[in-house]
Amino acid sequence: MEAAGRQRARATITDVAKRSGTSIKTVSRVFNDEPFVRDGTRERVLKAAAELDYHPNMAARSLVRGRSFLIGLFYENPSPNYVVDLQTGALDRLHDERFRLLLFPCESARAMSGKLLQVARTSGLEGIVLAPPLGDDPRTVAELREGRMPFTRIAPTTALDASPMVGIDDVAAAQAMTQHLLSLGHRRIAFVQGDPGHASTGQRLCGFRAALAEAGVAFEPALLEQGMYTFESGLAAGRRLFAGRMRPSAVFAANDDMAAGVCVAAKEHGLDIPGAVSVAGFDDSLISRVTWPQLTTIHQPTYDMAHAATDALIALIDGQAHERAIDLPHRLLVRGSTGLAPQG
Amino acid sequence: MEAAGRQRARATITDVAKRSGTSIKTVSRVFNDEPFVRDGTRERVLKAAAELDYHPNMAARSLVRGRSFLIGLFYENPSPNYVVDLQTGALDRLHDERFRLLLFPCESARAMSGKLLQVARTSGLEGIVLAPPLGDDPRTVAELREGRMPFTRIAPTTALDASPMVGIDDVAAAQAMTQHLLSLGHRRIAFVQGDPGHASTGQRLCGFRAALAEAGVAFEPALLEQGMYTFESGLAAGRRLFAGRMRPSAVFAANDDMAAGVCVAAKEHGLDIPGAVSVAGFDDSLISRVTWPQLTTIHQPTYDMAHAATDALIALIDGQAHERAIDLPHRLLVRGSTGLAPQG
DNA sequence: GCGCTGATTGGCAACGTTGTCAATTTGTCC
């Protein structure tokens, strides 16, 4: 009776070998899809394995092969929608792969700088996917390279570097959005930029300014607000903008979460969207479809980016050459939150 | 030169033993915080380890101990905010623990039924945390119990069961929300229920009806809408409700995502919130603060639930007795989306 | 100094798998 509470020991490769009347090596071959196993033998092994509910022991496998088959996804991102897209992209790439994904949410990229390699080694990671803004820190990148830890970065492709990376052209995307606003007649356009620790922040601002310059519209420092890529920071920035003496006719927030905050601030001030003020976001995250009206935004293929970055990382780990930078397409999505500039 | 591209082999316990002039067993003791190691010896070992950048090999450790130190988090949830809260809660509990967390997003709970144990064994999991609605399926629960796989469930505590679980009292919570709406004078209250595959769906409806009955208000089947816990399904339900002949003065959606959809539908119909119609949600997820006005909702401690469930699971794995059901407190949050019922 | 106790250390056999290499079987062609 005392044995009832204990889990019965897992079957090992030896058990399967015995039951199928073969050697452990042959069982090993079957479970690794190696050639040179007669069909009949393979069936006997599989049958015995099924009867014993045998599953290969990952630890033993890892030990003897000298590999952990562990990949780490490092991110520090305030937007759950973005994070889940990242995870899903990475996990889907791993599906039916031999690798496992370990999550490393980081409090702050700055705090991680210099400790990342340490963490990776402790966990026995074989490679790392750096999501924004972890991949934006030159020190982290240098450290990983020095430590010969394979990694790929998800980062603006305009912020180039020798390491493999995946991203979109943030400059061009922000430029396209600004052009859209300009084409609607807006001239007094505010820009809410994101967390200064993200490379995308600078890139998007750069695109914004480029479009203004191109159209011959002067950049107005009073219309540049600092945000942190969070809803709350967007709300605060919106409140400042709408309370200020120089009220914009359009606000371009560097991501959807902040844009949603700007929308709420607008409503607090009784401003109709897009009648009195247009609001644009960036990311095409779920939140952009929840605001009313829905947000005009830039579709960023977050899922695909994570998928591609994971793909590249696996290639890297396997020692296959891989192209340096992958530039994924973005898309301007015009929805209800932007409209013609008010007269005057 | 050819060695330049290769990673230099990781230091092993033997290397550390040699360099520190001790035995591997002593090094092992130091790294496992075992007693009976002289301070001086410990220091020598630590110094050597640091110099060699030694990190214990997890695979070897797992193999010899016969444990994987892997925990699986299974979920099938359409709401990223909820999912990230779950993950964070579980990960934080694991912080500085010996366990690792593996993610298992499931396409559909139904499809997983009967395969979960299989997946767990393949991955070598030591235990499982079942998030809604995975823990609601009796077949899954029975299967895991039969296979002696330790697990805890996050599920409505009113849907009791012999297995350890963590949750809130969904009936009481839904009842409280309904009472809130009734107290504002609403009598024609619609209810948008969630995915029928979730136990919470039935529980919340139950609480809704209990509050109506208590107040002597007849339950009106025409005001019961089927949703799927997604924003889109809430939007569709809202459109049906506002287009129907029996327009409600208040809508209680069983989660925030659907409530946000109802809000959008209301705006499409030119209905002011809360002037013409009140809308209430459930979860207190990020989305409830993004709508305008912000949603009156039930705060559900998702993070704490995942934390507690993981805690209970570890206790279970360690063979410690643990209380059967943990009921966490919920809280009614009255915000701008609910107001006095219109006259009439 | 002796004997005893407990603290400290080390030796060695697992753990379950795969890589290497040798042994055996099968098939093909004269």
Add this chain to the structure above:
DNA sequence: GGACAAATTGACAACGTTGCCAATCAGCGC
């Protein structure tokens, strides 16, 4: 039927760590 190549199978030594147990050392009471 024999020779040769290819297919198939098996034996055995790693892999890096911890558990078990024996060995050694230090301190204490006499």
